[in-house]
Amino acid sequence: MSEAIAMTEHQPTHEVKGRMGMWWFLASEIMTFGGFIAIYVLYRMASGGAWSSMAEHVSTLMGTINTVVLLTSSLTIVKAYEAIDKQDRKSAQRFLLITLILAFAFLGVKAIEYATEISNGYTPLTGIFWSFYFVMTGLHGLHVVGGIVAIGALYIMAIRGTLWNGTQKRVEYIGLYWHFVDIVWIFLFPLLYLSY
Amino acid sequence: MSEHGNGHAEPTSFLRKYVFSIDHKVIGKQYLFLSLFMALFGGLMAYYMRWQLAWPETAIPGAGWIPEPMAFGGIIPPEFYNALITLHGTIMVFFVGMPLLLGALGNYLVPLMIGADDMAFPRLNMMSFWTITTASLVLMASFFVEGGAASAGWTGYAPLSADPIHTGVGWGLNLWIMALALEFTSFLMGGINFLTTVVTMRVPGMTMFRLPLMVWMQITAAVLFMLSVGPLIAGAILLLLDRTVGTGFFIPERGGDPLLWQHLFWFFGHPEVYVVLLPGLGAIMEILPVFTRRPIFGYKTIVYSTIVAGALSFLVWAHHMFVSGIDPQIVMPFSITTILISVPFAVIIFAFMASLWGGSIRFTTPMLFAIGTIVTFIIGGVTGIFNGSAPVDIFIHDTYFVVAHFHFTLFPDVFLGGFAALYFWFPKMFGKMMNETLGKVHFWWTTITFNMVFIPMFLIGAGGHMRRIYNPLQYDFLKPMQDINIFITWSAVALLVGQLVFIFNFFWSMYRGKKAEDNPWEATTLEWAAAPTPPPHGNFETVPTVYHGPYEYSCPGQETDWQPQHVEKGSVAA
């Protein structure tokens, strides 16, 4: 806490405020996703192994591909942040674009997965495992969409040359959000794809 | 104030200045009017419920306007009665308590008290107000959809709430869930804003232990809300899916567990009680030193007690569920934590009493309301011990004893504490003094009638009178207590009518009141001592520097008996 107290010695910049606000937001997000994960784990414990037969039908391959995609997008956005930190505008712009492409790739794989599952007769109403599967991945997917909007806005600003002069700090806190989306997936992957 | 902070220019158009304003002071007032408006609805619902309980199934005076099928010529059917109990609770906690104490007081006071020119994210602030306004509209609209408004209680226990076949309520309950989700979003945005503001925007010299206690209470409340609401948001999404898509997360036949909803609700619900409670106590903490002319007793003790109480509030939730069929192993631990949590609150109350000791008390209206809050809140707190002890709770659970208990905690806090705060900060907000004589009449009338309403409820509760029942005359063992029910209803009518004094005083003073000086109460905190009345856009003419703690009253060797935070000791007050 001592640093926080010392911060009053100088007037805060937008960067300090933005990062602090983003962390408080993430704290509430941790509790929301934590709630879902807690409910899922408790129900699965209570079911006594009856879900395993349902959980076998998810595609571990697709899940693995998406994990790699999301981990890599986390790398590219942190590289964009590093590039901005080093005043390297060109590579920052390039890394933002790669992140955007990877985010769309994630959604594409997810869409193929949903389509396959639903055409095989696994819908949210098939059983409680599938209800959880669609709700949790769906909510995570919505967060990915939100990330695409934010990163897309940053990329457009980069093309137009307005991402400098203070606003480039947004790459840092949009990045924090994007890493959080990645962390949620890091837990959803073993919860939904590996525990059968 | 372009030299510090956000540097947004003062708006000139009416729409930007009063409707879609990003000025924290305007937003605070918007929250104030929203909460007072919703309080009228909450009070009206209480009146209809009380009349039904005293004279069951008779035409209620003033209910003739309610269209069918909600009421039939002023007679309300059981379905509408259930909707009334649900919406009364929801409105009073989420749409009156929170907007008044966090939205209005927090928004108005936090930046002023720490010396900032506005909130950290002014646009987010505007958005949070319009989100809760939308939520209020959604909630009120739920009365008019087919099947009526939500009627599963303000706690919305599953499976009653999870499947429309149980209550016959269709979209009413879906809209209720959506209104709550919007309300949560609004206060999450608000909480992020408060916390970021306090962490990053304090003026030079304003260390954490020089913050006025109101600010401490606001940020603790924001942290509690932010950390507790997440699991309930998850639960609410699942509940909505159960109702609309047909999943079975809370429906036993489809593999769900209804008890989990109760856990999720109360994991949020108990910290939520303190989210509402702490800012109300914060107002008392600001008022006591000003009108006793001495520092508050035990500033750091109060801060640490608050933090301990906040942390403990995450570990007491199952005391709401002792008769819900939870595992007996977890009953005892939750009983113990519940009784433990009374310790930090007792410390705070004793600090209040010690603050009064030896002070030169000025019995103004805000001070009367502050003392009234402490006295009535003690009754609420002490009866909480009864509810928290599992063996006693099994007897009094779901009776009027519990109703009386939580009204004795929330009413003093939201209304008595809220009135104290309004009478105290009204001069700063509107630049006019409120009428003292009317204020004192309002105080005595409200406090006496409040006790006449809720002390008898302890009696009938101990006598076994169940809460949430439509017609007490259906039960033979309740018939002898019907006279008490009638007495409660007349007292409640008196309590509600007495509020007209406040409404008149509020609006009359706004236009005809005596003009307020910059610092009419001779207070030390920045909002009174350093900002003009009413504060202009940007709040302060120059950025103040803080030299000492917030409650330096009656310092020896000083010219005046109050020492503003931004004036160094030894120098002459400006």
Added chain:
Amino acid sequence: MSDTGHAHPNYVAIWGWLLLLLFISLGAVYLPFSQGVTVTFIFIVAAVKACIVATYFMHLKFEESLVRYIAIIPVILFVIMTLTLIPDIGTR
């Protein structure tokens, strides 16, 4: 060189570690251990991955202590909540 006041670690190497951990947890599923052991193991690996992302990508390592508390306290809270509910919901 940089105006954030902290050095940038080798992010590509960290990404490599994350991928390695991912394939370790994938491989663990095919090892002949009981379900309980396997599940415990892959969740420990997931927690390690999350910690790496938070520490380096979200640069918690270089943050002030307040930010670390903001990140850690919710995690502790939801673990407490889950553990408390096991006797009531998990082993009903």
